[in-house]
Amino acid sequence: xxxxxxxxxxxxxxxxxxxxxxxxxxxxxxxxxxxxxxxxxxxxxxxxxxxxxxxxxxxxxxxxxxxxxxxxxxxxxxxxxxxxxxxxxxxxxxxxxxxxxxxxxxxxxxxxxxxxxxxxxxxxxxxxxxxxxxxxxxxxxxxxxxxxx
Numbered sequence: 001x002x003x004x005x006x007x008x009x010x011x012x013x014x015x016x017x018x019x020x021x022x023x024x025x026x027x028x029x030x031x032x033x034x035x036x037x038x039x040x041x042x043x044x045x046x047x048x049x050x051x052x053x054x055x056x057x058x059x060x061x062x063x064x065x066x067x068x069x070x071x072x073x074x075x076x077x078x079x080x081x082x083x084x085x086x087x088x089x090x091x092x093x094x095x096x097x098x099x100x101x102x103x104x105x106x107x108x109x110x111x112x113x114x115x116x117x118x119x120x121x122x123x124x125x126x127x128x129x130x131x132x133x134x135x136x137x138x139x140x141x142x143x144x145x146x147x148x149x
Contacts, residue, residue: 001122003122025038026143029073035051045143055133064086067148071142077117078116081113081121085110085128091105
């Protein structure tokens with residue numbers, strides 16, 4: 001798991017071949033991108049832009065992915081995101097669904113990350129994360145980077 005400002009994204013480009021294009025997409029975002037799916041490189045690299053209400057800490061479940069790395073970028077307001085290594089998660093809420101690349105745990109986050117506008121958080125498959133744990137509305141883009149490039 002990584003949290004940083006978009007201006008420092010170049011520090012992480014060598015971690016995965018898809019990160020360069022993913023961060024280029026985020027840097028080129030208009031101030032008000034359209035909500036929905038934005039294809040960057042087919043199904044191996046795309047972004048989901050959404051405006052969502054925060055759920056609060058108690059209603060935010062830890063989610064996990066196996067096929068994609070998330071780069072969660074906050075466009076406006078701030079997101080509070082819980083984190084716990086998947087290796088420490090023990091109680092499955094919703095089993096992993098390969099077609100949607102998502103599963104959920106009942107376990108509670110060990111750490112809470114404040115991710116303000118202009119910042120991103122990277123979550124790898126070993127990072128269970130609970131996004132939208134803030135109490136206000138959030139406008140963000142989530143770049144999905146295929147693990148198998």
